[in-house]
Amino acid sequence: MAAAIEVQLHKSKGQHLLTNQRILDKIVQKSAIKPTDTVLEIGPGTGNLTLNLVEAAQSVVVVELDKRMVEVLQKRVEESGVQDRLTVINKDALKAEFPPFDLVVANIPYGISSPLVAKLVYGARLFRSTTLLLQREFARRLLAKPGDSEFNRLAVNVNLVADVEFVMDVSKKEFVPCPEVDSSVVIIRPKAEVPNINLDEWWAFIKACFCKKNRTLGATFKQKKKVMELLGMFNLAGLNGEGKDYISSSDNDDDEGKSDEEEFSPSSCSEIGASSFKEKLIGVLKSGNFEDKRPSKLSNEELLHLLAMFNQKGIYFHDHS
Numbered sequence: 001m002a003a004a005i006e007v008q009l010h011k012s013k014g015q016h017l018l019t020n021q022r023i024l025d026k027i028v029q030k031s032a033i034k035p036t037d038t039v040l041e042i043g044p045g046t047g048n049l050t051l052n053l054v055e056a057a058q059s060v061v062v063v064e065l066d067k068r069m070v071e072v073l074q075k076r077v078e079e080s081g082v083q084d085r086l087t088v089i090n091k092d093a094l095k096a097e098f099p100p101f102d103l104v105v106a107n108i109p110y111g112i113s114s115p116l117v118a119k120l121v122y123g124a125r126l127f128r129s130t131t132l133l134l135q136r137e138f139a140r141r142l143l144a145k146p147g148d149s150e151f152n153r154l155a156v157n158v159n160l161v162a163d164v165e166f167v168m169d170v171s172k173k174e175f176v177p178c179p180e181v182d183s184s185v186v187i188i189r190p191k192a193e194v195p196n197i198n199l200d201e202w203w204a205f206i207k208a209c210f211c212k213k214n215r216t217l218g219a220t221f222k223q224k225k226k227v228m229e230l231l232g233m234f235n236l237a238g239l240n241g242e243g244k245d246y247i248s249s250s251d252n253d254d255d256e257g258k259s260d261e262e263e264f265s266p267s268s269c270s271e272i273g274a275s276s277f278k279e280k281l282i283g284v285l286k287s288g289n290f291e292d293k294r295p296s297k298l299s300n301e302e303l304l305h306l307l308a309m310f311n312q313k314g315i316y317f318h319d320h321s
């Protein structure tokens, strides 16, 4: 049974408890927990989901910010006699170091959705899957495909390393107290193969492309601010004699490879001016037919290809000096 509430719930901490046992069962069932698994749960609250997870898994690690919640949870777990299978970390999930786990199952506080998803999919820990109950709009963005109106930087970055599956919608009426927004459950699974790229470079590139996601790339890269920013890095990299490809490009279809190296050599890399650098940027876009494209409509493969083309011309997005 879901918990009788013994603590005052704080909206600021995203404290909305899921009370419908049928939905809790479905979340556990869809997560395909094995009896040998260690499950990580973020924001267990009073333990409605935790008690179900402890039944299905070998052990459960919970990360909960609010000490009052931890006390209620521990009491309930003890009453069920399953305390040996529970480890409590009474910390902020964004700051805590996660111990090893097989999968994540959680109804999280929605305020930390974005940094938490980033921490999980780009974090050091390997895992099989992450089942999350999220604000519906946020879930829609994770599930969006290029061309969808919700498609954005978050979707691009998550999709680089993981696949996201829709599980079900959950009405706000299923929570106590009732929040203002509806929810959805998704499962995030790390991709078996992830492109071999420098992630700092990728994130900076995606940030640059998506600063106005519906603007053409031509318009974005003609902006003075952007040109000057990238030019600064270009000249710095040249002067440092650096110029390695950040992206291991398997496509050798660029027959201009040799001239790129020339432009890169420290001797010829003494500073170039803003207008010729702008032409260089636009030249890359034109050569790949990207000038009139909008980032929100491009697949990850296309974006990876564009980044490789920029890098081959010595244009970098992350300051690695």
Ligand code: SAH
Binding pocket: 013, 014, 015, 016, 017, 018, 019, 042, 043, 044, 045, 046, 047, 048, 049, 063, 064, 065, 066, 069, 091, 092, 093, 094, 106, 107, 108, 109, 112
């Ligand atoms: N999973 C429970 C409770 C969800 S409410 C259920 O479904 O019933 C969200 C919980 O996350 C609250 O208990 C809140 O205290 C906790 N929380 C909020 N911010 C947190 C953070 N940064 N790190 C860990 N827990 C957090």
